[in-house]
Amino acid sequence: MGLRNFKVWRGDAAGGELKDYQVDVNEGEVVLDVIHRLQATQEPDLACRWNCKAGKCGSCSMEINGMPRLGCMTRMSTFEEAETVTVTPLRAFPVIRDLVTDVSFNYTKARETPAFAPPAGVAPGDYRMQQIDVERSQEFRKCIECFLCQNTCHVVRDHEENKPAFSGPRFFIRAAELDMHPLDAKTDRKEYAQSAMGLGMCNITKCCTEVCPEHIKITDNAIIPMKERVVDRRYDPLVWLGRKIFRRDQLEEGTAVSSTLHTGETGSVDGAAPVNWHRGIPVAQSASVDDEGKLPLNEVLSDRTGASSPFGDDVTFPVDPKGLNYYHPGK
Incomplete structure (x- = not known):
């Protein structure tokens, strides 16, 4: 040439x-x-x-x-x-x-981001996930930490003073990945991203997505969904009013799950083969109503349909453990 x-x-x-x-x-x-x-x-x-x-x-x-x-x-x-x-x-x-260049800013933010927290009492090697749960967050695992997305984000590129409060798109996808993880014991990833990582400072210009060499859809698949869930929880007046009336957010954590658990110390369900994915087996339920038989206000007025079940729409609960193939190789 x-x-x-x-x-x-x-x-x-x-x-x-x-x-x-x-x-x-x-x-x-x-x-x-x-x-x-x-x-x-x-x-x-x-x-x-x-x-x-x-x-x-x-x-x-x-x-x-x-x-x-x-x-x-x-x-x-x-x-x-x-x-x-x-x-x-x-x-x-x-x-x-x-x-x-000195990219230590990114390693500082990495240390500030809470790591994966396994369920209590579960040893490494005993984790169980369905393939569909793996695939949901697999896209974000492709990140090679080139920090091109961090560099092009104008929140820190043009405003040095924003760096202490803003983690950047690389760590937003990390938070999104853990938020999707069914075995992550921390349930406040979205709230943490909003309160401590500066999620609200992102105005979704998609410049980070444009420069990603791994073609990760950072904005569409991670940042926007997390921002929507935070807004729904914090600012949707119907959700806020419904919680105030029905006190749904004040229920003791795990009450609904504990009533459906049938798992013994061996990890078997009712004496069947071991199924150790550490999630409560849901029982088929009708629409959630209060003591007077009324639907929660946000369910009555919402025009949004529920998302498809990760198990498939043709699966009923409780799932027959004999039909599952997620057994520990050593058992």
């Missing part, structure tokens, strides 16, 4: 500037290849962070022509031959040197 024109930012925390270079580019190469050739032929002290060169470690995050991208996944063939390719460090984080 011949010589191509580049502008690469050189400097450190004290300041820097864009410098012009002409570098040989071969067919099929990516921007990271060009940076390596620039190091080898012209600028041996050029600092650039990289590791796998396969788009899976997230190390080579940079801004290419102003767009947050992975250097190893941006092919030179996507640019015009006469185009000058500008390579700069991530803008949202402090520069250490050249193209290397």
Whole structure:
């Protein structure tokens, strides 16, 4: 492909500037290849962070022509031959040197995010989940922590003062993943995201989704659903009034579940084969009514239909444990 024109930012925390270079580019190469050739032929002290060169470690995050991208996944063939390719460090984080930035902000937020909390009394290796529950959150597990979504989010990109109160899209999908996890013992993921992670500061511009190299639908599948559930719980006047009248949120936790449990110490149900997924077996129920036989106000007035059962709409409860195949391999 011949010589191509580049502008690469050189400097450190004290300041820097864009410098012009002409570098040989071969067919099929990516921007990271060009940076390596620039190091080898012209600028041996050029600092650039990289590791796998396969788009899976997230190390080579940079801004290419102003767009947050992975250097190893941006092919030179996507640019015009006469185009000058500008390579700069991530803008949202402090520069250490050249193209290397200090992304410790993200590790601080990772430590602040409550980890998965297993059910009480359940040992590692004894967890049980249905495949449909695995698939719901599998999308968010693809995150390679390149922090491109964090960098492009204008809440912190343009407002440094927001960083203490805002965790960013990478950790919103972590909260969403755990909120979907049927074995996570913490039930306040949505509320925590709103009160401590700054979920309300996100105005869903979808810029984080646009730059994700793993094509995770961060906004549509994680942030928007969590914001909707928080709003329903906190601000929907019908839900608020219904709770005040019927005191549904003041019921003792686990009362409804404990009445349906038939699980013994061995993990078997009524003497059947062990089924150890640690959830109460629901009993078929009619519409929820109060002592006077009246429906809760929010159910009477809501125009929304209930979501499909994760077990399938053709399954009745209680589920026959003999028909399940989620047994511990060692039992």
